[in-house]
Amino acid sequence: xxxxxxxxxxxxxxxxxxxxxxxxxxxxxxxxWTDLExxxxxxxxxxxxxxxVFAGEVDILRDRLAQAAAGKAFLLQGGDCAExxxxxxxxxxxxxxxxxxxxAVVLTYGASLPVIKMGRMAGQFxxxxxxxTETRGDVTLPAYRGDIVNGYDFTPESRATDxxxxxxxxxxxxxxxxxxxxxxxxxxxxLRSVHEWNRGFADNPANNRYKALADEIDRAVKFxxxxxxxxxxxxxxxxxxxxxxxxxxxxxxxxxxxSRTGTPYITSGHFIWIGERTRQLDHAHVDYxxxxxxxxxxxxxxxxxxxxxxxLIERLDPNREPGRLTFITRMGAGKIRExxxxxxxxxxxxEAQPLWITDPMHGNGIxxxxxxxxxxxxxxxDEVRGFFEVHKALGTFPGGVHVELTGDDVAECLGGSENIDxxxxxxxxxxxxxxxxxxxxxxxxxxxVAESLAARN
Ligand code: PEP
Ligand code: MN
Numbered sequence: 001x002x003x004x005x006x007x008x009x010x011x012x013x014x015x016x017x018x019x020x021x022x023x024x025x026x027x028x029x030x031x032x033w034t035d036l037e038x039x040x041x042x043x044x045x046x047x048x049x050x051x052x053v054f055a056g057e058v059d060i061l062r063d064r065l066a067q068a069a070a071g072k073a074f075l076l077q078g079g080d081c082a083e084x085x086x087x088x089x090x091x092x093x094x095x096x097x098x099x100x101x102x103x104a105v106v107l108t109y110g111a112s113l114p115v116i117k118m119g120r121m122a123g124q125f126x127x128x129x130x131x132x133t134e135t136r137g138d139v140t141l142p143a144y145r146g147d148i149v150n151g152y153d154f155t156p157e158s159r160a161t162d163x164x165x166x167x168x169x170x171x172x173x174x175x176x177x178x179x180x181x182x183x184x185x186x187x188x189x190x191l192r193s194v195h196e197w198n199r200g201f202a203d204n205p206a207n208n209r210y211k212a213l214a215d216e217i218d219r220a221v222k223f224x225x226x227x228x229x230x231x232x233x234x235x236x237x238x239x240x241x242x243x244x245x246x247x248x249x250x251x252x253x254x255x256x257x258x259s260r261t262g263t264p265y266i267t268s269g270h271f272i273w274i275g276e277r278t279r280q281l282d283h284a285h286v287d288y289x290x291x292x293x294x295x296x297x298x299x300x301x302x303x304x305x306x307x308x309x310x311x312l313i314e315r316l317d318p319n320r321e322p323g324r325l326t327f328i329t330r331m332g333a334g335k336i337r338e339x340x341x342x343x344x345x346x347x348x349x350x351e352a353q354p355l356w357i358t359d360p361m362h363g364n365g366i367x368x369x370x371x372x373x374x375x376x377x378x379x380x381x382d383e384v385r386g387f388f389e390v391h392k393a394l395g396t397f398p399g400g401v402h403v404e405l406t407g408d409d410v411a412e413c414l415g416g417s418e419n420i421d422x423x424x425x426x427x428x429x430x431x432x433x434x435x436x437x438x439x440x441x442x443x444x445x446x447x448x449v450a451e452s453l454a455a456r457n
Contacts, residue, residue: 013257017264017291022248027284029128029246029277031149031161032142039249042163046253051267052122052173053241055258055293061240061270062295064116066323068399069355074113074453075326075400076104077242077271077357078442079120081434082127085147088172093179095407096121098197099439101189101237102210103446109217110450116240120404122176123243123269125169126250127433128277144432147172148247152432166250173268177241184239191234192221205417206443242297245272248288255292264292273297273328276362281311290315297326297402302335302363306346313352326355328402329387332363333379336386344394357400358387361434368414372425374435377415381448388452398456401449405437406430416441 014020033039067073078100080087096119104115125148134143134154141159144152148169151158183189194214198207225231245251245266254268266272272292276299278285289296296316300309309327317325327347331339336358347354360383364375384401391398411420411428412435420438429435437445 013262014255014264017257019252019255019264019288019291021291022284022288025282025284025287026280027248028280029275030248031145032132033161033163033249035163038163042166043249043253045167046170046250049170049254051254051256052170052177053267053270055256055260055265055267057240058265058270058294060238061116062321062323064238064323065271065295065326065355067114068116069322069353069397071397071399072113073116073399074107074111075116075118075355075357076100076107076446077118077120077400078103078403078405080124080406080431081120081404081436082146082432083121083124083172083176084152084432085168085172088176090179092406092408093121093176094183095439096405097180097183097189097239097407099405099407099442100239102194102197103442104237105191105194105217106210106213106443106446107450107453109213110447111453113453116400117237118240118242118271119180120242120402122173122180122241123169125172126244126247128244128246128275146247146433148250163249166247169250170254170268180239180241185236187235189235189237189239191217192231194218204440206440206447209447210443240270242271242273243269244275245285245289246275246278248284251288258293261293266292266294269294271295271297271326273299273326275299276301276330279308279312281308281315286312286315295323295326297328299328299330299359299362300343302331302339304339304343306342309343310346310350313347313350313354317352317354320352322353323355325352326357326400328357328359330359330362331383331386333360333382333386335363336383337390340387340390341394344390344396348394348396355399356391356396357402358384358398359402360384360387361402361404365434368422368425370422370426372412372422372429372435374425375413377413377420377437377441377444380413380437381445384445384449385452388456392456398452401445403437403442403445404434405442407439407442409440410436410438412436412438413441416444
C-alpha cells in the first residue's frame, strides 16, 4: 500500500513516452552550437509557443496515407530542398502551392485516384551536409546547415550558428502555413478555376497539355453541374506540410502531448521524415521518431540492406499501423531496378504494408562542366519509370512521388521540354542547396506519373 502521506506525483506523459531518451544516444548531423545557454533559452521559448499543426489533422493524414499504402490513393510530396527565410514571400509560396495543385489535378484526373497533397514546406529549414566545413580558396568556414542554424553567405559572421534562428524558423513556418491554409481553404484551389492558374504561364508543351486537360475537366464539371451535382467539396482541398525531422533541438520543444490521447505529436509539421544520413537504427533520430504519433517517412538509398529495412519497420511501426510508415526510396536511375526489388520483396513477404514512394531526385545528382550541382530531367523520369516497373513486377503499389520543385521559372535541372542546358544554369540558378524542377518540369513529371498510374490500372 502506498503511504497516504506521500505526495502524489502526476506522471509526466513526456517521461512515460521516453521522449528524452534520444539524448543518451549517438546523433549525427547536428550543429555545433557555441552558445548552449541560448539554445536552452530558445528551446524553452519554443516549448511555450502554440503548435503549428494539430493532432487531429495528423491523424487524418495517417488515414489518408493508409489509403495510399493500400493502393487507393497517391501521395504527391514536393517543395524546396531547403526553404529560406528570404523566399517565404507571398508570391513564391503561392507559386509552389499552385504548382503542386496543378500536378495534383493532372494526377487525379489522369489516374482517377485521390491525391494527397503535401508540401516540403513550412518547416524544411535544416539540412544534412556531407562535411562540417566548406572551403573556398584558402578560407574554411562551417558548412551551411540551413536557415534554421546559420546563414548561407560565406563569411564567419553569417556561418556562425545562431539558436535564435530556430525562433525565426518557427515564425516563418507559421506565416507560410497561414498562407497555405488561406489558399487551400479560401477558394483559390477551387477545382473549377484550374484555368485561372494558367494565366501568366508561357506557351510551352507542358502548359499546353495542361490547358487541354483543364478543358476536359471543365467539360466534365459542366456536365456534372447540369446533372445537379453538388460542388461544395471542390472549393477547398486538404494540404499537408512536411519536413525532415533533422534538428532535434527544434522538434523536441514542438512535440506536444495530445490532450485527447495523452500521446506525443510533433506539431512543427504533419509528416516528418528521417534522412538517408540519419537513419542508423540505434541512433537518436530513429529513437525519437519511434515515440511520436505522426506518420513518419524514412529515406532509403542504394546501400540500404534488407535487414535494416525490416528493422526500421520493427522500430518505427511495431504495431503495423496503416499509414504510419512511408519508405521514400532514392536509389538513382541507374540502380533502382537492381537495388529496390530485394527491399520491396522482403517487406512484402514480411506482411508489413508501408507506403512506398519514390524520390527520383537525390540519387541523381551530377556536377556540370561549368560547376553547377544539377540533375538531368531524363534521369529523374527514368527513376520514376523504374519505380513503377519494380512495383508492378512484385505486385506492390507505387504509392507516391517526393520531388524537389519550385513554382518559379528557374534553371537548375537539365533538360525537359524547354531543353534547359548548362549555359541556362548560369542565368537562373537560385537554389541554396539541391537543384529543383521548375514549374514546367514539374508539370511534365506529373503527366508521366499520371500515365504510369493509369497504365497500371
Ligand atoms: C533531402 O531530401 O533534401 C535530402 C537531404 O535527402 P536524402 O536524405 O535522401 O539525402
Ligand atoms: Mn535535397
